[in-house]
Amino acid sequence: MVRRMPRLWMSGWLVVLIACSGSDSSTDGVAFPPEGPVSGEQGKGSFTFGAATAAAQIEESVPELDWYVWTKPAPDGLGMGEGFVGDAVRGFELALDDVALAVDTNLDAYRFNVSWSRIEPARDQLNQSAIDHYDGVLDALTAAGIKPMITVHHFSSPVWVDDPRRDSDAPCTPSDTDLCGWNDEAGAAAITEELAELGALLAREYGDRVDEWVTVNEPINYFFSAYGTGSFPPGRGGLFDLLDEAAMQALLDTVERYAGAHVALYDAIKANDTVDADGDGVAAHVGYVVNVVDWVPARNGEISDDPADITAAENLRYVYHQLFTDAFVHGQWDGNLDRTIEPSEERPDWAGKIDFLGVQYYFRAGVTDSAVFNIPIISGFPCFAGLPITEACVRVEDPTKCIPTMQYEYAEDGLSSILEEFGALWPNLPMTVTESGLATEVGRRRSEHIVRSLQQILSARDAGVDVRGYYHWSLMDNFEWDLSFDPKFGLYTVDRDGGTYARTATEGATTLAEIAGNRRLSESMSAELGGVGPMTPEAADAPAMNEFCQKSGL
Numbered sequence: 001m002v003r004r005m006p007r008l009w010m011s012g013w014l015v016v017l018i019a020c021s022g023s024d025s026s027t028d029g030v031a032f033p034p035e036g037p038v039s040g041e042q043g044k045g046s047f048t049f050g051a052a053t054a055a056a057q058i059e060e061s062v063p064e065l066d067w068y069v070w071t072k073p074a075p076d077g078l079g080m081g082e083g084f085v086g087d088a089v090r091g092f093e094l095a096l097d098d099v100a101l102a103v104d105t106n107l108d109a110y111r112f113n114v115s116w117s118r119i120e121p122a123r124d125q126l127n128q129s130a131i132d133h134y135d136g137v138l139d140a141l142t143a144a145g146i147k148p149m150i151t152v153h154h155f156s157s158p159v160w161v162d163d164p165r166r167d168s169d170a171p172c173t174p175s176d177t178d179l180c181g182w183n184d185e186a187g188a189a190a191i192t193e194e195l196a197e198l199g200a201l202l203a204r205e206y207g208d209r210v211d212e213w214v215t216v217n218e219p220i221n222y223f224f225s226a227y228g229t230g231s232f233p234p235g236r237g238g239l240f241d242l243l244d245e246a247a248m249q250a251l252l253d254t255v256e257r258y259a260g261a262h263v264a265l266y267d268a269i270k271a272n273d274t275v276d277a278d279g280d281g282v283a284a285h286v287g288y289v290v291n292v293v294d295w296v297p298a299r300n301g302e303i304s305d306d307p308a309d310i311t312a313a314e315n316l317r318y319v320y321h322q323l324f325t326d327a328f329v330h331g332q333w334d335g336n337l338d339r340t341i342e343p344s345e346e347r348p349d350w351a352g353k354i355d356f357l358g359v360q361y362y363f364r365a366g367v368t369d370s371a372v373f374n375i376p377i378i379s380g381f382p383c384f385a386g387l388p389i390t391e392a393c394v395r396v397e398d399p400t401k402c403i404p405t406m407q408y409e410y411a412e413d414g415l416s417s418i419l420e421e422f423g424a425l426w427p428n429l430p431m432t433v434t435e436s437g438l439a440t441e442v443g444r445r446r447s448e449h450i451v452r453s454l455q456q457i458l459s460a461r462d463a464g465v466d467v468r469g470y471y472h473w474s475l476m477d478n479f480e481w482d483l484s485f486d487p488k489f490g491l492y493t494v495d496r497d498g499g500t501y502a503r504t505a506t507e508g509a510t511t512l513a514e515i516a517g518n519r520r521l522s523e524s525m526s527a528e529l530g531g532v533g534p535m536t537p538e539a540a541d542a543p544a545m546n547e548f549c550q551k552s553g554l
């Protein structure tokens, strides 16, 4: 196996070469420091440029994957979501070509996800060829000098974890073919054990090349969708359940089990990745990634100053942004969301089980107290794509900020304000923006998003926040879960319709490659693409515009 040279040494040479080149670029704009570890003293001040993907969104699907069963048309599958995942963008077959895309983009790092469904298609039966496949990906990344970051659990599970074909009301006893899911107490304990075994396996197999690990992805978002509204497999719950206090508390209790799975994964990876791949003295940096939203108080489609709406927005921020991370920083689980830790909510063995926090930012959205129904415990209702509570949705002032395929509004400055908030909440917890991106058909908009996101991160760094990198979502166009293939998030487009699956660089890829290659955001690029003003408009023939884009006359 190829081992990479110590990264700081290489980066040091790069800096020397640039400094000696005599180019004017050395004083133009803002310089980014060399990349470094995602946590620990040695990585302080470093900056990593990366891109991210998830297995279920890019790989040819397998029948053992819950999203396969969920989206495959009836009668073989359940026909849910906007379309069948099928062979996605053939990210399994083309994995090494996609590593080359990361190289072309001058990236320091690639965050990807191994498919649990491929590696363990049946409980405790491992597929060695799948394990070998990711070995090959890691070898290619290592040979190219690209730092891997592995996500263990990213919005998808093998069918045997919680078979989506089983009726949610049917009784379930955990078995090897169906563990009954996270909302079954015994089942959740078994799934946690299985995930920890998977984490241990990955750490043993890949730890010699991987030092940076993400346990779970966007837990609140995932559980809200998979066990709250039921829009993701296994499709438990439903909107009505969200309005029932007992059902809402049960959902929060289910989320706590997933927090326990993070801790089990943290321990398993720490115990089994014993090789320090990059020479910083740490074999495994382990964190999780949180989805953040610039939640604003709203009423009747406008930003609200009503105290009830302000409280509703604060409550949503608390459950979305703070609950999970507090659990591992402080060793607690505030499962009733009352911001007080009762003795029964102490989890001392969870304390410190987080080395870094991945922050994932996409949009701004409203939260209201004025909806016909409030979500109990949270005491508010968010504007969320697909939820029929439009009182919470704030009309955009600038229609160029509408993201029509996702039905939300991009707001640049939410990123820096949330990073600064988190820096104040958890001053000793290093952060990396492990995802941010924009669904668009217009490459120019993607370039603007990249430059603006970097400016927001730089602003947080200037304010003293320990944020160490930016991973663009996503490397290439992919399967956007229940929305199927319409939203295009890729630095590279994929020719699915033509059946060639060829990847083509968008203007966003060119922009990111230039910034990452020079390790510099030039003044001209900042002036041309940056700021918080209007963006290049979406294509006129883009898929259906959001109601609020339309109200604004777009």
Ligand SMILES: [Ca+2]
Residues within 6 Å of the ligand: 206, 207, 208, 209, 210, 211, 212, 273, 274, 275, 276, 277, 282, 283, 284
């Ligand atoms: Ca390692």
Ligand SMILES: [Ca+2]
Residues within 6 Å of the ligand: 211, 276, 277, 278, 279, 280, 281, 282, 283, 284
């Ligand atoms: Ca290391």
Ligand SMILES: [Ca+2]
Residues within 6 Å of the ligand: 333, 334, 335, 336, 337, 338, 339, 340, 341, 342, 345
């Ligand atoms: Ca409490």
